[in-house]
Amino acid sequence: MKLIRTTGAEAAAMSQAHAGAFEPSWREDEFEDLLEGEGVYGFLALTDGPDQTPLGVILCRVAAEEMEVLTIGVAPKARRKGVAKALLAVGLEAALSRGARECFLEVAVDNPGAIRLYESLGFRRKGVRRGYYDRGQEGLTDAAVMRLDLAGA
Ligand SMILES: CC(C)(COP(=O)(O)OP(=O)(O)OC[C@H]1O[C@@H](n2cnc3c(N)ncnc32)[C@H](O)[C@@H]1OP(=O)(O)O)[C@@H](O)C(=O)NCCC(=O)NCCS
Incomplete structure (x- = not known):
């Protein structure tokens, strides 16, 4: 598995990962819009190798000293392998570097x-x-x- 920091270019893959975890799920354009918001950032977990299938997604927002996890989801076949934990770790690390002191x-x-x-x-x-x-x-x-x-x- 590899983790990548996302931009609007990954909105489709984020939506695909979200659809594996939620019903109803967030559309590509919703991820695009959210990623343009102040303080919003995300990460994707992808399979290694050429396919790079989306396994999981996290979207976070930092405002002042608070970080919020807007969504996190992992595909059923990839669960209980530490994907969510890894996504939260990078999301929390990025929040710390943006000056957040607490997460909700x-x-x-x-x-x-x-x-x-x-x-x-x-x-x-x-x-x-x-x-x-x-x-x-x-x-x-x-x-x-x-x-x-x-x-x-
Ligand atoms: C909740 C969710 C994100 C967990 O993803 P995951 O990649 O399977 O989680 P991890 O493998 O990183 O789990 C880390 C630890 O969390 C706990 N955990 C995770 N899922 C669990 C489950 N279904 N039952 C009990 N404990 C669980 C365990 O302590 C686990 O460690 P272990 O596997 O060594 O026992 C995933 O099940 C999911 O996408 N569910 C549907 C969407 C959802 O509910 N999102 C959260 C909304 S707030």
Whole structure:
């Protein structure tokens, strides 16, 4: 696996990686627009070799001293191999170099795998956003807000 820093040129690959992890997923033009935003940056995990198939994606934003993980997803066949951990590591490192001191993210309370991932990196629950995710006919799901102190990470 290799990790690359993304620009708008990789928006299609980011969208492809996102589609493997989320339903509904973000379109290419949505990634393009987001990447043009102030403080926004991303990374892609790709297979080694000539194919360079997208395995995972992370999109982050730094504003002042806060970093936010906007999205992170890994293709089902590539899971439990450290791809998300590697994407978070480079995303957090880039945030530190941009002057961020803490990281926040939201995660659905019914996503124990992702919560375990964040806890393993030192994130702790800081609160809850009621009805944050709209799951259509399944109704609304709460999000846990998680925080990582980057100074101590
Ligand atoms: C959550 C997700 C990003 C994890 O990606 P991943 O590449 O499989 O994660 P990693 O291999 O880096 O996992 C690192 C650690 O996190 C924890 N973890 C990750 N997925 C887990 C799961 N499904 N169940 C339990 N623990 C899990 C484990 O501690 C794991 O270490 P281990 O495999 O040595 O036990 C991936 O499952 C995914 O894309 N899910 C769908 C989208 C999503 O939920 N994104 C997060 C939204 S906030």
